[in-house]
Amino acid sequence: MQHHTKQRLKAGGRDLTLRLCTGGGVLLGLLWGFNNPPAPKKPPTCTTANCVGDVVSKSLSDGVWSVLGPALIGGAIGLAVALVIVLTLLRPRRGGGPSSGRATNLSGRWIQAKYDGRCAGCRRQIRRGDPIFHSPAPRRTLCGACVDRLTNRV
Numbered sequence: 001m002q003h004h005t006k007q008r009l010k011a012g013g014r015d016l017t018l019r020l021c022t023g024g025g026v027l028l029g030l031l032w033g034f035n036n037p038p039a040p041k042k043p044p045t046c047t048t049a050n051c052v053g054d055v056v057s058k059s060l061s062d063g064v065w066s067v068l069g070p071a072l073i074g075g076a077i078g079l080a081v082a083l084v085i086v087l088t089l090l091r092p093r094r095g096g097g098p099s100s101g102r103a104t105n106l107s108g109r110w111i112q113a114k115y116d117g118r119c120a121g122c123r124r125q126i127r128r129g130d131p132i133f134h135s136p137a138p139r140r141t142l143c144g145a146c147v148d149r150l151t152n153r154v
């Protein structure tokens with residue numbers, strides 16, 4: 001159970017980094033867009049209502065995009081930065097490749113020991129009624145501590 005909590009915390013940190021960087025990027029892009037307004041275009045002189053409407057909507061969308069564009073770019077840059085941070089600093093596992101020798105992919109089930117015996121991992125005495133983990137292949141019986149040790153390796 002503690003293992004899962006730890007993983008969730010780690011995932012939360014990644015999520016937070018992504019959000020912070022993307023949000024910061026969008027914010028910086030917005031600021032940049034506000035500080036660098038597009039060069040005002042001289043509206044062509046026209047008299048018809050259609051023409052005026054076109055010019056207004058055109059300049060309006062221009063203004064929107066002059067802010068939205070940098071915001072999107074900033075967000076994309078922030079996202080890229082966040083991904084780099086997540087992939088480099090918050091790498092979920094470091095070292096400890098699969099060459100550690102012991103098989104960690106346990107397959108089996110929890111049962112109650114029917115007989116006295118010994119744990120295949122630590123040779124601890126297992127008494128009848130103890131909760132043990134029985135794995136068919138390789139055939140062995142593990143006590144709870146050993147299962148924890150094998151599955152929660154950091």
Ligand SMILES: [Zn+2]
Binds near residue numbers: 120124144
């Ligand atoms: Zn054991």
